[in-house]
Amino acid sequence: MDDVVIVGAGPVGLMLAGELALAGVRPLVLDKRPEPSELPRANGVIGQAVDLLEQRGLLKGARRPPRFPFGPVPLPLARLDVPLRTVVIQQPRLERLLAGRAAELGAEIRRGREVRSLTQDEQGVTLHVAGERPVRAGFAVGCDGGRSLVREQAGIGFPGTTDDEVLRLGHFRGRPKLGGLARGWNEFPGGRVLLTSLRPGVHIVAVREKGGPGEKGGAVTVGDLRAALRRVTGRDLPLGEPIWLTATVAQARLAERYRAGRVFLAGDAAHLFPAGGSALNVGLVDAAELAARLAAHLAGASARVLDAYEAERRPQAERTLAHTRAQRALERLSGEEGAALRDLLGEVFAHPGPARHLAALLHGSTGPYTPPDAPARRRRRWPALRASRA
Ligand SMILES: Cc1cc2nc3c(=O)[nH]c(=O)nc-3n(C[C@H](O)[C@H](O)[C@H](O)COP(=O)(O)OP(=O)(O)OC[C@H]3O[C@@H](n4cnc5c(N)ncnc54)[C@H](O)[C@@H]3O)c2cc1C
Incomplete structure (x- = not known):
């Protein structure tokens, strides 16, 4: 029996596999595609995910952008001391980096394996794979994208809206x-x-x-x-x-729960945002957080450490859903009223306070809600990164 099976070798499943392997757990990754995807979806990574990938030695060339699009309104960031940094990297290249690292650290990635259903009991999860013998694991994680079969099989709703x-x-x-x-x-x-x-x-x-x-x-x-x-x-x-x-x-959706017993969700399987730029930031950090918690539990920590995954990450997705919905609303407003609102917000964003606040939201460091100028002790800590510094 494997400790952890990850369904989906997209960026989030591969990040999770690498982080687990780094912590000494050797996960099995199953993906239905016979080959890695070459679709040039994301053009880059922003925010906390940049800090994380940099700390793991996976990315270089992060920079503070002089401006960043908040929907259709540019956020001027030059001369402001904000944590938001970006790296330009095409998604297929990022996936190759993550797959190489996960495999090097001992994760097993099996492609051309479609998970058709799963069941769980008190001891573990059984995954039924098309044309193969069932796979048994202590825990399963659905990193299988917006149309997640794992989410559906675990009976977790995915409420929200479709544009x-x-x-x-x-x-x-x-x-x-x-x-x-x-x-x-x-x-x-x-x-x-x-x-x-x-x-x-x-x-x-x-x-x-x-x-x-x-x-x-x-x-x-x-x-x-x-x-x-x-x-x-x-x-x-x-x-x-x-x-x-x-x-x-575009869809705006958030999983009702991130966990059903021994099954967890991360990345697009857990959340879809209606404006661009933030999905990988939230998804890759989900993966780091979940890996740290699963590894701690498998090393003997109580099951409470697993509950904290949802407590930590779902509020972050809620905040991201809120600001990406706001960005989408700004994009949709047409005519002279829409143009007037965008112009006015452009003036407001030129002030350091609002620009800093939105930059912290985009970075993902505000958690549920912590003003960016709050004292350091009120800011949320990040176990996955703490662990990596140890
Ligand atoms: C046009 C476009 C542009 C984008 N631009 C950006 C951007 O600039 N910035 C950004 O952050 N995000 C962007 N995104 C979103 C980003 O691509 C996704 O958030 C990201 O791919 C999600 O990663 P994931 O690993 O959660 O899921 P996915 O990348 O969807 O990977 C899921 C994997 O699961 C596998 N799978 C699914 N079902 C099964 C099954 N039953 N059995 C086995 N395997 C299965 C799939 O084959 C796939 O490999 C963009 C998306 C699009 C479409």
């Missing part, structure tokens, strides 16, 4: 042809168009518009994106050679 807008997005080779549009977001009565570039030689075109009934996102063709551009802007834009295309529908 009525769809974002169609493409990465293209070459320089963007602006076709009379501005870089950044362009607003039209029927939607918004983003033209931007995050690395030399690659440009991004995104179209946000009202989705059809039951729209869930997924695969998109160049023709779909071109048609969406035409609907929203009324013109044809040259797109270049496509690298990757997708459609996403």
Whole structure:
């Protein structure tokens, strides 16, 4: 019987595997994909996850950004002493780093293994894997993304909302042809168009518009994106050679519980945020926190150490849900009223107090709610990082 089985070799499952292995527990990771994902989803990591990855020697090049987007309103951070730092790294590269480290430390990663169901009793969890003998473990962790089977099998609800807008997005080779549009977001009565570039030689075109009934996102063709551009802007834009295309529908959801007996949730399986940038920050820190607690329990600490995982991490996801919902609301407000609110907030954010507060929220260091200027003893400590310094 394994001590811990992790379902999902995405960034959160791999981080958890590496952290457990670092603490002396050798986990088994099962993922249904035969190969690691090459989808360029996240373009970087922010906040506490940067501090964590840096401490583990996994990332270099963190920097304090001069400004950071709070939804559509830039947060000016230059000359402010804030903890928020960012690292630009494509998600597939991050996953390769995490997988390499987990394997080096002794974690076993089995790909092409789809978990179909799980049951638990007082001694452990049994995972039924397609075409294989069942796997038995002391604990199971669902790091299996937003549509988590582990969450569903554990009977944990995932309440929240699904946006009525769809974002169609493409990465293209070459320089963007602006076709009379501005870089950044362009607003039209029927939607918004983003033209931007995050690395030399690659440009991004995104179209946000009202989705059809039951729209869930997924695969998109160049023709779909071109048609969406035409609907929203009324013109044809040259797109270049496509690298990757997708459609996403934002969701705001939080698992009712992070634990059901011997089953835990972490990452997107536990929370989905409706605005970009924060998901990996919260998910990777979930993984570090849970690893420290599982390892402590397996080394003899009482079961109370496991309860503290949810007490520690769920409030952080609640705070992140609140500020990403606020960002999404700011994005959605259209017309002159929306523009006036964004302009006014831009003025407010230019003041150090509000900018520091939002930077601490984005960093993830405020916990449920601790003002950023609170004395150090009131700030939350982080067992996983404390353990690593020992
Ligand atoms: C277009 C786009 C852009 C994004 N940009 C950012 C960004 O800039 N910053 C940011 O922080 N986040 C961003 N995100 C979100 C980020 O990609 C996710 O938060 C992150 O991938 C979540 O990691 P995870 O490990 O929890 O889940 P996932 O990455 O979804 O991994 C889940 C894994 O579980 C496996 N799995 C699922 N079901 C089973 C099963 N039954 N059996 C076995 N294996 C299973 C899957 O194959 C997968 O490998 C973006 C997402 C998208 C779509």
